Amino acid sequence: MTDRALAVVRAGALTTVQDQGRPGHAHLGVPRSGALDAPAAALANRLVGNPAEAAVLETTLNGCAVRPRSTVTVAVAGAPCRVTVDGRPVAWGAPVRVPAGAVLDVGAAVRGVRSYVAVSGGVAVEPVLGSRSTDLLSGLGPPQLTDGAVLPLGRVVGPHARVHVAPQPAPPAELVLRVTLGPRDDWFTREAVRTFISRTYRVSAASNRIGLRTEGPTLERARSGELPSEGVVLGAVQVPPDGRPVVFLADHPTTGGYPVLAVVRAADLPAAAQAVPGTPVRFVAVRRR
Amino acid sequence: MRVLPVGDSALLVEVSSGDEAQALHAELLRRRAEGSIAVREIVPAARTVLLDGLTDPVRLASELTSADVPTAPPRAGEVVELPVRYDGPDLADVAALWGVTEREVARIHAGTEFRVAFCGFAPGFGYLTGLPPHYDVPRRATPRTSVPAGSVALAGPYTGVYPHVSPGGWQLIGSTDTVLWDHARVPAALLSPGTRVRFVPVGTYGPGPVDANDRGPVDADRPDKAGTDGRGPMDADRPDTAGTDRRGPVGADGRSPVGADGRGPVGRT
Numbered sequence: 001m002t003d004r005a006l007a008v009v010r011a012g013a014l015t016t017v018q019d020q021g022r023p024g025h026a027h028l029g030v031p032r033s034g035a036l037d038a039p040a041a042a043l044a045n046r047l048v049g050n051p052a053e054a055a056v057l058e059t060t061l062n063g064c065a066v067r068p069r070s071t072v073t074v075a076v077a078g079a080p081c082r083v084t085v086d087g088r089p090v091a092w093g094a095p096v097r098v099p100a101g102a103v104l105d106v107g108a109a110v111r112g113v114r115s116y117v118a119v120s121g122g123v124a125v126e127p128v129l130g131s132r133s134t135d136l137l138s139g140l141g142p143p144q145l146t147d148g149a150v151l152p153l154g155r156v157v158g159p160h161a162r163v164h165v166a167p168q169p170a171p172p173a174e175l176v177l178r179v180t181l182g183p184r185d186d187w188f189t190r191e192a193v194r195t196f197i198s199r200t201y202r203v204s205a206a207s208n209r210i211g212l213r214t215e216g217p218t219l220e221r222a223r224s225g226e227l228p229s230e231g232v233v234l235g236a237v238q239v240p241p242d243g244r245p246v247v248f249l250a251d252h253p254t255t256g257g258y259p260v261l262a263v264v265r266a267a268d269l270p271a272a273a274q275a276v277p278g279t280p281v282r283f284v285a286v287r288r289r
Numbered sequence: 290m291r292v293l294p295v296g297d298s299a300l301l302v303e304v305s306s307g308d309e310a311q312a313l314h315a316e317l318l319r320r321r322a323e324g325s326i327a328v329r330e331i332v333p334a335a336r337t338v339l340l341d342g343l344t345d346p347v348r349l350a351s352e353l354t355s356a357d358v359p360t361a362p363p364r365a366g367e368v369v370e371l372p373v374r375y376d377g378p379d380l381a382d383v384a385a386l387w388g389v390t391e392r393e394v395a396r397i398h399a400g401t402e403f404r405v406a407f408c409g410f411a412p413g414f415g416y417l418t419g420l421p422p423h424y425d426v427p428r429r430a431t432p433r434t435s436v437p438a439g440s441v442a443l444a445g446p447y448t449g450v451y452p453h454v455s456p457g458g459w460q461l462i463g464s465t466d467t468v469l470w471d472h473a474r475v476p477a478a479l480l481s482p483g484t485r486v487r488f489v490p491v492g493t494y495g496p497g498p499v500d501a502n503d504r505g506p507v508d509a510d511r512p513d514k515a516g517t518d519g520r521g522p523m524d525a526d527r528p529d530t531a532g533t534d535r536r537g538p539v540g541a542d543g544r545s546p547v548g549a550d551g552r553g554p555v556g557r558t
């Protein structure tokens with residue numbers, strides 16, 4: 001095996017390979033997948049000199065540790081965390097050199113949920129339908145990282161960025177999600193719609209890459225019966241029978257049969273990816289552009 | 290026809306029947322191919338077509354009218370033939386529901402030209418229509434915990450073929466060895482919306498052995514069961530669920546955001 005590879009020393013709770021996903025296959029039942037906090041993944045790639053489409057690692061809450069077999073440049077972005085190389089603290093949010101055989105440890109998120117680890121050359125697992133992303137809904141792409149796994153790295157194409165630190169948005173203390181109502185707001189009572197856009201929810205611990213689940217006031221339907229399955233978009237706010245809104249994230253199913261009350265602005269979804277359970281959530285109605 | 294805006298860059302076009310949805314889908318594909326619509330995803334479903342990734346949804350919404358919906362979907366393209374053994378464990382139940390013999394179920398099913406109305410549930414799973422409405426069947430009261438890949442199944446107005454082993458609530462009437470989904474193949478999906486399909490009977494009719502262990506009731510609180518596998522919110526059409534009474538909210542399994550139970554994704558062996 002080539003020495004352009006990463007050995008997984010500590011996989012962490014849930015670390016996956018992510019890139020920009022595989023949009024364009026929804027009609028086949030294939031979720032788009034891809035990094036949940038896409039700007040953070042893009043920044044990490046920029047810092048190490050990778051193209052925007054290079055695959056990175058997405059950690060969940062408690063980080064991961066990897067050992068490159070050759071000297072690489074890495075950058076950790078997204079959720080702030082302690083980063084060490086062979087136990088010595090190094091910078092978060094900046095390019096860092098990791099010598100061959102040294103252990104890069106990405107610590108637990110101090111704030112936020114998901115850290116992104118870009119490695120010069122990018123993670124070069126075999127793409128599926130044009131993407132290296134792990135899709136936890138349908139099982140496409142590489143499996144989540146396990147201790148001892150080895151990930152191939154691609155060829156380095158450019159120099160790393162000459163920066164000491166890159167500004168990044170802080171994970172949200174309160175998540176404000178701008179929404180446009182519809183397409184199925186008429187399935188809910190006016191009171192329910194008012195509740196949805198005026199009351200405060202909290203991020204549920206049952207949230208995952210498929211959806212940001214919430215706890216809070218339940219939303220009552222104005223009509224009973226079933227909605228035939230219909231296509232759903234990223235950011236759709238679906239309301240299952242328990243009446244608590246779920247915001248669809250990257251691994252969301254391509255069709256669904258619960259009414260979609262509103263759709264979250266795409267620009268607000270990266271913050272949703274970093275909201276820890278318990279974070280207050282407010283849905284703010286905005287006009288369609 | 291109703292055109293509903295969805296967020297800032299998508300439209301949901303709602304029509305009054307499955308046939309109209311298929312016809313509209315074919316028409317929208319034609320327009321995309323000729324370059325008159327710029328759209329990333331065209332996702333047909335039971336009564337709707339979703340257009341996602343539009344640059345100017347407002348303009349398209351004003352342009353789309355009922356006149357755009359052809360009366361029937363085109364009968365173009367090759368017919369995909371799926372060799373099938375009519376040996377499913379629910380063949381007798383379906384025969385009873387239809388009021389015919391098992392052999393007759395096979396004859397009727399194999400004598401029908403199907404069309405993939407839409408895909409969903411799992412990569413490569415097509416919802417096929419073509420049987421007349423009086424052959425609609427309910428889902429099983431209790432879904433199976435494990436339906437083998439290649440199972441040919443019925444529910445509501447649809448026929449489907451399970452591309453992978455998965456939990457399943459549909460009535461199993463047969464099986465095929467044809468690989469429905471192979472991401473190393475181009476195209477990965479054998480069936481895509483609009484594909485015409487015929488089932489070609491092979492071997493003998495009649496149910497094969499049934500493993501009683503596969504027919505146990507589903508406990509919605511168990512993480513290995515339909516509806517609690519940590520997937521997104523579901524819907525009644527999904528082939529891994531039973532009737533609508535099973536539409537429990539997903540996420541009731543108490544999975545943390547890390548999904549740290551280490552289970553592999555569903556939909557694979």
